Amino acid sequence: MSTISDVAKLAKVSVSTVSRVISGKGYVSKETQKKVLQAAQELAYSPNLIARNLQSGKTQTIGFITNSPLGFPNSFLGTFIAIANLHDYYVTLYFTNGDKNKEIDVLNQMKHRQLDGIFVFNRSNEWSVFESYTAYGPIATRYRINSKQIYSSHIDHYPIYLASLNYLYQQGYKKIAHSMGNPENRNTKARIKAINSFYQGNGLLLNVDWLFCETSTENNGNQLAHWFHHATDKPEALACHSDSIAVEFISELQNLGYNVPRDVAVIGFDNSDISRLMHVTTVDYSANLQAENSFVHLYNQLNNTNIPQHHLEYKLIERKTTPKINDYIEQD
Amino acid sequence: MSTISDVAKLAKVSVSTVSRVISGKGYVSKETQKKVLQAAQELAYSPNLIARNLQSGKTQTIGFITNSPLGFPNSFLGTFIAIANLHDYYVTLYFTNGDKNKEIDVLNQMKHRQLDGIFVFNRSNEWSVFESYTAYGPIATRYRINSKQIYSSHIDHYPIYLASLNYLYQQGYKKIAHSMGNPENRNTKARIKAINSFYQGNGLLLNVDWLFCETSTENNGNQLAHWFHHATDKPEALACHSDSIAVEFISELQNLGYNVPRDVAVIGFDNSDISRLMHVTTVDYSANLQAENSFVHLYNQLNNTNIPQHHLEYKLIERKTTPKINDYIEQD
Structure with a gap:
């Protein structure tokens, strides 16, 4: 492959003159410009974009930090990349598997100017660690956090969950x-x-044995199905904080010989493709707009622009897993 | 942020001396080395990795070309990125939406040394276009192609599909x-x-009206469900070339009031998460190993290593959508 030096030699000018012609910066006479472009064409020279990035200090690349290839944030990630591509940005994915050092590696990539900005889908380090890197570039997340340095596009889960219940x-x-x-x-x-x-408002008593907090991200729905199977006092409905937990729960219950919604109703959260395919009632909370807001924030920071953000809204999507109780009719 | 010039000034040496210390290449006296490192530490200087890449000509980044965020190659992509990360490579995703020019843009990224290699999950241009870019870096694909320049990790669909039928x-x-x-x-x-x-071997006649080739990648399963709904002569089973088509077909049939497998049996292909969740009989063809082979090939090419490839095998995964005909028992 021919280099900038080859072009300079053929055009009988200095390397810096070729550089001025290629970058369009600095004065070059029309005649010299013509000589350089002819030489570049003759040698099929293509400017080294790494070198060009070195000048601008920009890579047009955003790092996306997520936990693992399993339970991948499909639609969110898809939207994020699509909007980035539309703005001539690229997205590099990092699977950190909950490893704090791997997260630091990615943050250092931004420090070392291999990334312009970072989006945090999952994280293991404290937010203060991320905050200390905002000196090197903008950071955004989907988590609801209180931070002056890190941007967060989030929606309040309080009214959403209350509405679901x-x-x-x-x-x-x-x-x-x-x-x-x-x-x-x-x-x-x-x-x-x-x-x-909800419990106070309706004069109900909360069964704390029916309150599950996630300890691991994998197969949580599967474990819940086995818990349901063995429970002597079974709930009438399960409300899940993600569709992936809802569908794993439903699928494993089916393996155990149960039927949803006949044996238990289920409501998810996300309005993902899989909830649609499995007819699961869920909540749409504008995850795509959240992804778009996150990218747009990074873009605005990096380009001194002021593209407006979307307002996030939620909507209950009623499907087949939450009929009126005792109204379930065996489907044929 | 401090630059290499700042470090040189403080250490009272030339920029090229600092560069030699940072890169570890070329002779520098112990004393000078110490001065430079002290200055670098004092100024919290971090070497510009873009500049470092400029020296090595490597970005440690592979481009992954795929069609769209919809129907995303989840598990394949996840494996590909995980194995790349393990080898200290990064993966940048490009959604080309079937746009030939966008594919060319990505290929030019490799030409301009912003990517070390490329994996083609979907493509719109002729293979000859891709071949012409192999001068700039290795290209791999999952498609079964005959090319000396482009690597392909594939499995023969003939025995697999014959076994399914x-x-x-x-x-x-x-x-x-x-x-x-x-x-x-x-x-x-x-x-x-x-x-x-299959038809000749079993003395059966093929109904050509039941032979569907994909014209668009989206909602093909959905369309097939509506075709089934309106068909006067309905098939007893549908064999699909992907799980995503199988599950879309099943889900839309359920919306139309049908039951799988009572009304029609279904077999998929991929052994994806969604086929497991929806209990769809399918074929596992080592997609993860295919992803690993593809990355390993690119890695071998880029690093002059010889990491061995996996042999791809297939296995039929029997689930609930293909019981013995007329053996279907209404599940409770």
């Missing part, structure tokens, strides 16, 4: 089990607050 | 519809060959 109540379900995320997360705290409001 | 036959299904991919693909051609062998 009230809906189940209207459908006749009073014995409800709850599958929730990491109790450290503000989203989980908002859900616990919603549970309190 | 023979299995359906043993289960009692003789009226079989076939959902296949792009007729231009060698995989599709192998499947058509398997269909011919």
Whole structure:
């Protein structure tokens, strides 16, 4: 492959003159410009974009940190990459598998100018660690956090979860089990607050044995199905903080000989493809707009633009897993 | 942020001396080395990795070309990225949406040394276009192609599809519809060959109205469900070339009031998560090993190593959508 030096030699000019022609920066006479471009064409020279990035200090690349290839954030990630590509940005994916050092490696990539910005889908380090890297580039997340340095596009889970529980109540379900995320997360705290409001508001007593917080990200729904199978006092409905837990629960219950919704109603959260395919009632909370907001924030920071953000809204998507209680008709 | 010039100034040495210390290449006296490292530490200087890449000409980044965020190659992509990360390579995703020019853009990224290699999951350009770029870096694909320049990790679909059809036959299904991919693909051609062998071998007549080739990648299963709904002569089974088509078909049939397998049996292909969740009989063809082989090939090419490849095998995964015909018992 020919280099900038080859072009300079053939055009009988200096390397810096070729560089000025290629970058369009600095004065070069028309005649010299023509000589350089002819030489470049003759040698099929293509400018080294790494070198060009070195000048601008930009890579047009955003790092996306997520836990693992399993339970992959499909639609969110897809939207994030699609909008990035539309703005001529690229997305590099990092699977950190909950390893704090791997997260630091990615943050250092931004420090070393191999990434322009970072989106945090999952994280293991404290937020203060991430904050200390915002000196090197913008960081955004989907988590609901209180940070002046890190951007967060989130939606309040309190009214959403309260609406889900009230809906189940209207459908006749009073014995409800709850599958929730990491109790450290503000989203989980908002859900616990919603549970309190719901039980107090309806004069019901909460069965704390039916309150599950996530300890591991994998197969949580599967474990819940086995818990359901062995429980002597079974709930009438399970409310899940993600569709993936809801569908794993339903699928494993089917393996154990149960039927959803006849034996237990299920409501998910995410409105993912899989919830649609398996007819699971869920909540759409504008995850695609959340992904778009996150990228747009990074873009605005990096380009001094002011593209407006979307307002996030939620909507209950009623499907087949939450009929009126005792109304279930065997499907043929 | 401090630059290499700042370090040189503080250490009272030249920029090229700092560069020699940072890169570890070329002679520098112990004393000078110490001065430079002290200055670098004092200024919290971190070497610009873009500049470092410029020296090595490597980005440690592989481009992954796929069609769209919808129907995303989840498990394959996950494995590909996980194995790449393990070898200190990064993966940048490009959604080309079937746009030939976008594919060329990605290929040019490799030409301009922003990517070390490329994996082609979907493509729109002729293979000859891709071949012309192998001068700039290695290219691999999952497609079964005949090319000396492009690597392909594939499995022969002929024996696989013949085994699927023979299995359906043993289960009692003789009226079989076939959902296949792009007729231009060698995989599709192998499947058509398997269909011919199957019908001739069993003295059956092929109903050509039941032979579907993919015209669009989206909602093909959905369309097939509506075709089934309106067909006066309905098949007893549908054999699909992907799990995603199988599950879309099943889900939409359920919306239309049908039951799988009571009304029609279904066999998929991929052994994806969604087929497991929806209990769909399918074929596992070592997609994860295929992803690993593809990365390992690129890695071997880029690093002059010789990590061995896996042999791909297939296995029929029997689940609930293909019981013995007329043996279907209403599940409770």
